[in-house]
Amino acid sequence: MTHSDDNSGQAVTELYQEALSGRSVFKSVREKVRNIYVELLSATRQISNVNNCVQFPYYHHVFSDEVIGFESQLQYLKNYGDFISIDAAISILNSNSEIEGRYFCLTFDDGLSCCYKYALPVLSKLNIPATFYVVTDFVGKTFGPNSSVTRKTFGYKGIETSIEFMGWQQCREAIGEGVTIGSHTVTHRRLSQLAKKQIIYELEHSKYEIEKNTKQICKHLCAPYGVPELDFDLIGHGELASKLGYKSFATGARGPNRYGQALMALQRDHLLANWSNKQLKYFFSRE
Numbered sequence: 237m238t239h240s241d242d243n244s245g246q247a248v249t250e251l252y253q254e255a256l257s258g259r260s261v262f263k264s265v266r267e268k269v270r271n272i273y274v275e276l277l278s279a280t281r282q283i284s285n286v287n288n289c290v291q292f293p294y295y296h297h298v299f300s301d302e303v304i305g306f307e308s309q310l311q312y313l314k315n316y317g318d319f320i321s322i323d324a325a326i327s328i329l330n331s332n333s334e335i336e337g338r339y340f341c342l343t344f345d346d347g348l349s350c351c352y353k354y355a356l357p358v359l360s361k362l363n364i365p366a367t368f369y370v371v372t373d374f375v376g377k378t379f380g381p382n383s384s385v386t387r388k389t390f391g392y393k394g395i396e397t398s399i400e401f402m403g404w405q406q407c408r409e410a411i412g413e414g415v416t417i418g419s420h421t422v423t424h425r426r427l428s429q430l431a432k433k434q435i436i437y438e439l440e441h442s443k444y445e446i447e448k449n450t451k452q453i454c455k456h457l458c459a460p461y462g463v464p465e466l467d468f469d470l471i472g473h474g475e476l477a478s479k480l481g482y483k484s485f486a487t488g489a490r491g492p493n494r495y496g497q498a499l500m501a502l503q504r505d506h507l508l509a510n511w512s513n514k515q516l517k518y519f520f521s522r523e
């Protein structure tokens with residue numbers, strides 16, 4: 237069963253290679269060069285075991301050809317800290333004292349079905365909690381390669397396969413495996429481009445839909461696109477989210493969260509599951 241707008245007959249994207257198929261040679265080469273550069277930079281870095289912080293690694297997708305890389309990244313990070321749920325992370329950041337040790341709080345943006353299919357079994361196996369931020373209007377839907385949702389909203393340009401989002405039943409099953417469902421708004425539009433009334437709708441209605449369908453209180457929000465001041469107003473939208481009942485607001489700004497970090501401005505480190513552990517070392521040794 238599909239609920240699509242124009243996915244006439246195209247298979248759902250299962251491989252990272254498929255998701256990349258529309259990318260230009262220039263972009264592919266640039267990414268390879270960048271990967272080599274980051275690996276070189278990582279040579280002199282060390283990840284300390286005690287770093288007094290909570291770090292939020294985040295992914296958008298774990299396709300079937302990324303499962304091995306994903307598991308090896310989690311195994312690697314396990315050497316340096318404990319994986320905790322977002323509620324535990326918030327209570328540690330909220331406590332009135334210096335953080336002892338290093339913690340990782342794993343999050344996934346967009347609610348793609350590949351995260352349910354391929355990431356969740358690994359999380360269950362390793363007993364790692366995580367948060368899936370879902371876009372409530374897209375839950376249970378599939379969009380063909382030519383859909384504006386596929387191309388413009390999520391940037392899968394030129395791919396030949398459809399993108400599929402988790403359904404509510406999958407969200408509920410994920411909760412049973414230790415996942416928290418957070419809001420990634422109703423329609424994944426840039427908050428900075430919306431009128432206040434629309435922003436309230438994006439935050440309030442997504443929270444309502446998640447609570448109705450999961451029977452869990454939705455306490456955690458993640459801003460679409462994620463760049464503070466460009467995609468959303470860090471202070472203003474954080475205050476609004478807090479007024480509407482959210483306890484945390486995740487951004488795409490990199491860096492560790494230390495004692496005193498604003499809960500409505502959480503910093504996270506974006507990862508691709510095909511990156512080497514040297515690249516992880518680079519990002520997680522940043523002060």
Ligand SMILES: [Zn+2]
Nearest residue numbers: 345346460461
């Ligand atoms: Zn997103």
